[in-house]
Each structure stands twice: as structure tokens, then as C-alpha cells.
Amino acid sequence: MMIILQIILFILTAPLLSGLITKIKNNLRMRKGQSIIQPYYNLVKLFSKDEVISETASWIFRVTPFIVLSSTLAAAILIPVFIFASSAHHMGDFLALIFIFALGRFFLALSALDTGSSFGGMGASREMFISSLVEPALCMVIFAISLQFSSTDISAFSGMHAITVSSVVAAIALFLIVIAETSRIPIDNQETHLELTMVHEAMVLEYSGRSLALIEMASYIKQMIFFFLIAQLIFPIGGLPLGNFVQMLLWVLWCITRVVIIAITVALVEVSVAKMRLFRVADFLGFAFVLGVIATVCAILGV
């Protein structure tokens, strides 16, 4: 029951977060910008459009949107939002999360190669390059977090109340990782369609219509999952206090606010830095890895 509720909530609210970031970015650039609910309009539009499938493509191209969406949703049910333990927490742990995301990415990269377009190949190559460098950093961050609880169980992490030096450093590292994973500046740029700078966009370039809608949906949800994780690290909050109505309301409000704070930070970063050259990504993610190591050292020292 909780799982279904959580999934519906993720599907319904995830696009809003992207809309919010775009809105903030536009306002910061002294533009009026699109409406905050523009992502929903986009999705509706995509669902009603015809879809073009390349004649070169095989079945890989057709099944990929479903695999990407299903792996993202499977990751989403692992994250406990309402209670200490997600009801699906017996399915896997923090480490399984890395691999579940890898499943969707693997197929997305294959589908990009499937159409025979050089854009797709370029996108796939870059995406796999970035993601393979993300993995050690993410593993290090998870390591630092789990050291504090002596467990890789996500429910242990969600139950945390106090904030430590280690979790703050881990949160910063995770923030850098999230920038890479959600294709944001300075790693990638969601707004561009210039072949020199595209990564994620190049991969999904051949998708259109409802298939594209599913893939977009999946990336919104993925972004939401990562924001939740950072929020939990840096603004820890216990489970939903059952019973008292006012407390519950405050809890929900704070729960939303902290994710919004992360979104604002991402928007600020995006407008204030320039996109990096692809090969500098290694340095950027190397820095995230080093932060992960520092977080681990802090966790070992018990601070």
C-alpha cells in the first residue's frame, strides 16, 4: 500500500521539481521563464504526439523506455519517504541502488547506439564514461554513510536524526555526484542541443512521442530520488510522527521544504558556473571521490 502511494507521489510530483529548477534559473537570469508546471504540459504533449522509430533500430530501442522507467521506479520504492523502513526494504539495500540505476543506464546507452546515429554513439560513450567515474565516488559516499550505522540498510539511514561532520561532507560529495547523474551544468546541460555539449540529450535524441515521455518521466524521478538522499543527509528527519495532526503537517512541510532547498541550490550552481570540458569531468568526480574519502575518515573518527 505504502509502495503504491509512494510511487504515485513520485510520479505526480517529480516533474514539478524540474519545473521549479528551470523557473528559478530563469528568474535568476532576469527572465520571466516558463511556468513551473511546464514539464507536465511537455509530458502531455509528448503523449499525444506520434512517435518516430528509426528503421535501423531493433527491439532494444523499443523496450528501453520501459526498462528505464521500471528500474527508476524500483529504485524509488527503495527510498523510504514516509516511514523509517520502506516496505520494499527487504528487496535490497543502498548498494543495490547503484546497480539498479546501472540497469536503466545500460539499456539507454544501448538504445542510443541502436539507431546508428553518431549523436547516439557520442551520447552513449560520454554517458558511460561519466557514470563509470560516478560509481566509485557514489560507493565511497555510501560507505561513509553506512559506517555511521554499521549497515547498508537504507531504513537505518532514514531513521537518522542528528547531523554529523561526516554526513555533511558526504552530502557535498553526493551533491557533486547528483549534478553528474541528473545531467546538470557543469557536467552536462539539459537545455542544449549542440552536439559538442550534449550527453544525456544526445542519447535520447532519437526518441520521440510517448517513448520520450517515459524516459523524461524516469529522469525526473531519478532526480527526485537523489534529492531525497541529499536532503536526508544534510537535513535529517525522523519518520512521520503518527497521531498528532499538527506535527504530521509540519513534518510533511519540512520534508518538502528541504527538497526544495536542494533544488534551489542546484539552480544556483547551474546559473553560476560554466559547463566543463568532458575530460575535466574526471577531475570533478575525482574531487567527489576525495570528499567521499574525507567523509569516511570523519566517520572513522566518529565525528
Next chain:
Amino acid sequence: MLNLLTNNLFLFDPLALFFLAVIFIVSLPSIVYSFSYLKGEYSTAKILLAQVLLLAFVLSMALVVSVSNCLIFLIFWEIMSLVSYFLVVFDTKQAKSIQAGLIYIVMTHIGTAFIIAAFMILHNYAHSFDFFAIKNACQAMPSQTKDIVFLLFLIGFGTKAGIVPLHIWLPYAHPQASSHISSIMSGVMIKTAIYGIIRFVMFILGVNSSWWGILVLILAVISCLVGVIYALMEHDIKRLLAYHSVENIGIILLGVGLAMFFTSLGLPYLAVFSLIAGLYHLINHAIFKGLLFLCAGSVYKATGTRDIEKLGGLIKKMPQTAAYFLLGAMAISALPPLNGFVSEWLTLQAFFLGAFNVIGGNKLFLGICAAMLALTSGLAAACFVKAFGVTFLAKPRSHYAESAKEVALPMRIGMLILAVLIVIFGLAAALIIKLLARVSGSTLGIDISSMTFSLNNFTLAPQTARNIYLSTPTLALWLLIFGIVGFVIYRIFGRGKSVIYKTWDCGYYKLDSRNEYTATAFSKPFRVAFSFFLLPYRKTQKIRESFYHIKSFSYETHTTKVFKKYIYDPVLAIVFKTAKAMRRIQLGSIHLYLGYIFITLLLLIIFIGQF
């Protein structure tokens, strides 16, 4: 002289049975596959010879893991090496085979020499070659001697396993053999070396100090990374897979090394858990690498080339082979819910659980090793996106690929069996972990009754308080449900049609296979990022017709094989130099040679008289 044959010659303990299972699980599908793979390649007599050699090879491996006497072990070990050498050089028409075989036989004998040295030291203490006699004698052995024996075993078996920097023969020998042989060599034969390490170092010698485990872990991490980085640069599909064997041996050794490390720290349950992870990855690697080599063989049989730059679009010509290769690629990239995911998860978990239980700097060491494993699995995924994408997807890049046809039924059956096993070993993880716990517990001599492994819940009492969870069936179920949800959304909300049309070509209207991304281009970011290790160099050549018009342009890029260039080549140079110097005493006179023999004999008699 020695009472060699007093005790039982065979030992069928859980460890031996496990390795026998691994050998037969991979060998049987490969044998089925070989029937139609060999057809048309050679003459009937030669095929018969090939099959006899194959059976001898499988049998020798089975005997290697089931004997209980060092001397007999060595005999079968040598038979295994020689038979596999014959299989590598089977295609005698190719000069490459001969060269590959030479590198293989030299390396494998260097390894065997170290193993013999270790056995001789052990025999000196035990005065017997029987495993249990040696095991008993080892308890009274001084620790320096143990260290030396450990290092000898590590180098000896490490050569066979292909850990870096002793991996040099693997990328030559594996691609040169027939594909079903490569699948057995890579899937099983190199595992007998892991058997050797587990049997002789952990079971017989007993882990002495914690640096053993640390050394194995460091070598394993290096093997993982070097293997996968070289694999990314490789365009010969079988050589790519051979480099992945180096990587996966590294992952298996991570589990084994952790088990050694925890044993020496006095954490027996974690040692059992780590060894489970290592053994699980061992059998998984045997299955998916076996499958991938068989698929590569099918591609070679259908197209006549192993260069993936010349392939492409095979998913439409060979749909079944493509599906099997995809499954194998997913498994080796550790994607859920397949078997590779389970074992890599277990290995990572072993690192994490270990870190919760050790103190201080060891925690950080384990964490960084775990992160390197994560990097390896990320790079492996990238490599298999390249391998599968360039070989099977998009348009054919040459006439080799255009004329490909699906392979014959026995070959498909061989692949199907392994593909089914991949899924089973992924979904039935709980059951297999339970079985492996028994193997691991009996090898390490630890009572495992307090450890519980249910479907999704592993408790390693008493060393970890919390339970850890992983349930691949649940995960598979949710993935399926959400996939269906996605499909329903797609059908209900998606009102548009699906139109089949050309790939978008920026208005070029002539998009063909030459516009596709190549494997070289795909691996470019990795080549740049790891240039400190790969030392790439490129050669460009422009032929100009006039100042403005370039008639042709050639571009070549290579990477430097650092181990070959900076370790093996200098050593080889010294060997040749010495050989040249030695030639001076070879004057061709038989009297002189008789004199040499006589002097040698005298020296030997004097030498033996010392004892």
C-alpha cells in the same frame, strides 16, 4: 622410495565437489556447442583429434581439483597445461597460434616451477605429499617459511589465473583457441588456479599474517582495473573477453583475499561470507564468460571476423545469438537481477561488513577497495555497451556482417543452457548462497550453523547485529511490475501512432554505416582519462593532391602495453643476450658435449653429498 600411494588418492570434500560442478557446468554446453562449431573447419580426422583433446582437457581439470596428493596434483596440472597448449596451437596454419602457444607454455611453466618449489619446501617439513599430512605439518612450520611458501604459491597459481602483471599470456592464448576451448579455458581452467590458492594457501597452509590478505587484495584491485581498462581499448571481441577474465579473476580474488584478511584478524564468519562471495563470483564468471565466448565464437563462425569494427547490425541477422550475448553482457556488467549482480553485491557487502568490524585505517583500506570494485563494474558496463552495441546494433559495417546467418542448432543449445543458468543463478541466489556457505565453512573449518541465509535476509551472527537484505526474485518481480505499468501508461495515455522512418541525419539523406560511432570512438574518453596508464599514441598521415585538397587521410591510434614494454621486453632481452653468450660454449663437437655431461654429473654428485 617415497610412500606416495599410501592414503586415498582422491579427496571429495565440498570444495572439490564445488569445483567439479563448475567444471562440468561449463564444459558440457561447450562440448554440445563444439559439435557443429568444428564442422567444416577441419578435416574429420582432425575434428576427432580435437574432441579427444577436449575430453582429455576436461578430464584433467576434473582430476586436478579432486586429487589429494601434491605429486599427483602436479602431474594432472601439467597434463592440463599441455593439453590446453595443444588446443591453443591446434590451428597450426596460423603463425599467430604458434606464437600465442609459445607465450602460453612458457608462462605456464614458469608458474609451475614456482608451484613445484613450494611443494618441495612443504615436503621437506611433512615428508609426505599427502594433503592432510602436509596440513598437519604446516602447524609446526616457522612463519617465515610459510610466508615464502605463500609467495611461491601466489606467483605460481597467479600466473595460471592471470593476475596482473602475470596476465601477459591470457590475451594471446584465449583468442587463439577455438571458441568453445576459450570458453572452457577462460571459464574454468583459470579457476583451477583459484582452487590452488584456496586449497593450498587457505586450507593447507593456513593464513599466517594479515599482509597476505592485503597483498592479495591489492593485486586483485590492480587486476580488476588493468583488465577492464585494457578490455575497453580492445576491438578483437575474443581478446576483449580475455581481458575481462583478468578483471573477473580480480573480483574473485577480492573475495578470496578478504577471506584471508578476515581469517588473520580473527573474524571467521566474515571470512566465510567473503569466501562465499568469491566462490559465487567464480561460478558466475564461469557461466557468463563461457556463454560470452560461445557467442563470440558464433559471431566468428557466421561472419569470419573477430574485429568488432567490421561488425554491426547482427541483432537482426542472428537474433538468438544476440539475445544470449546481451544476457551475458548484462550479467558481467552486474545488472540486476542476474547472477553477476548477486556476486558483485556480495563482494561489496563483504567489504562493507568487514569495515564495520575492523578498526582504524583498515576501514579506509576496505572502503577504497570497495570503491575500486565499483569503478571496475562501471567500466565493465561501459565496455559491454561498446561490445554489444558495436557488434550487434545499428547497421552492418562490412560485407562480413551483412552476409551473417544464425548459427546451427547445437551451437544455440549450448548457449541456451548457459543463458538459462545465468537467470537461475541470479534468481535462486538464496539457495546457492546456502550451498556455498557449506563449501566455504568446511574449507575454512568454521561451524556455520549460526549463520542464517533466508531468501532475502543474511544474518552473520554473532559478528553483525543488523541483517542485510537482498532478494533478487522480489527485485525481478518489481522490475517486471513497473515495466508493465510503464507499458500500460504507454498504451493508455499515448494516443499517437508509431511511425517507422529514417534515423535523423541533419538533412544529409545519406546516413550509412560509415557515419556510425565506432568502437575506437566510443572508448576515446576512457583513452584520454586513463592516458597516464595507457600511454596512447597516434599517427596521422595526410596525402595532399594540392594545398587545398587532401586526397586521403589515415589515422591510427594505439596504446602502449606497459607491462609488456617495461617488464617483459627487458627481461626477454636479457634472456636472449644470455643465450647468445652461452652459445660460445656450443662448438658442435660431441666429445665436448660428453665432457659437459660428465662435469654436470660430477657437480650434482658433490651437491647431493652435501645433504
